[in-house]
Amino acid sequence: MSASPLSVVFAGFRETGKTTFLVALWHTVTNDEVPGALSLETFYEGDREYITQRHSEWLAYEAVKRTLVDHDTPIQMTLREPKQGRLLQLGLPDLSGETFKVQYEERRASPVLVHAIRGATGVALFINPQTVSDPTRIRETWEALEDAAEAPGSAEAPSGPSVEQSPEEAPPGSSGPPTGSVPASTEPAATDGIEAGPTSETASRDGSDGFDVSLCCSQVKYVDLLQQFAELEPRKPLRVAVIVSAMDTLDGTEFADRPEHFLRARMSMLDQYLRTRSDLFQSRVYGVSAQGGAYDEATIRTLAQLGSARIRVCNNGFRDNDITRPIRWLAFGEE
């Protein structure tokens, strides 16, 4: 038995798949259907009703209810690892995406989050590929500004790409330089589950320079979040399992079963940050489909035939149904 309970923090902005993962994990450890997976020895603390209610939603092919406020009493359970018979006492708080939004946008850490990060053996960092906001390339920014300047009624084309162009100087029809949305778009997207906040004219981290942190692209937010975690004095290096959730939505793309490629291609700064700051973080990338697919009629029929095998975990082109793999790595440093 571990000397003291280990704790894993599920981190990620809103609707990135944290609760669905927790529920699929609960299903796996309580059903003993997946060979090699951790299994539940005892449930000894936490709100059992909360997890069983979310589990019922998952079994009924309904999206689990959003976690609007932190569910700060961690689910505490003892899990058995079958290969060596090791027992693992694990605490899993179900935190709300709002907590991470506030942490990133306002740099205000909730006591629950500080406590969780300081006591964590590892962090599962959730990224939903459906809501990732790509960085805007400088060339695309420039072309968008040119297009806006050439639009009827505009004064003149800008004389060169300037990232310092103020909203007042922006060409008519534009609301200022694009600030991190999907490529070639000047419209800020409501992504990462973070609603587009007040306009850049009225809001910024310090309220003075027209810079709106909520509009930054996803990887900037995640790197910033990790940097803030590092400042909370967690164990070093802290294990980080990057969980690319809803992997079923990447089926048929070049990223199918290859979440590490998704990270490298779509979030290269986050990827590089984790590689270069190995003094702070030890990381691995997992792709997870905790639902098994979207909840449309045809998919539900397929999922119903699969049972526990509807849960999918993958990396490096390998796929199985053991959602406890990332947890084993976070807890023991090996799967």
Ligand SMILES: Nc1nc2c(ncn2[C@@H]2O[C@H](COP(=O)(O)OP(=O)(O)OP(=O)(O)O)[C@@H](O)[C@H]2O)c(=O)[nH]1
């Ligand atoms: N297609 C697909 N959708 C998923 C999967 N996992 C989660 N989702 C969807 O992603 C959305 C968010 O899932 P949640 O688990 O509630 O996310 P969360 O991170 O707990 O969100 P907050 O509670 O708001 O912080 C829901 O609409 C889910 O249906 C998956 O494996 N596949």
Ligand SMILES: [Mg+2]
């Ligand atoms: Mg949740």
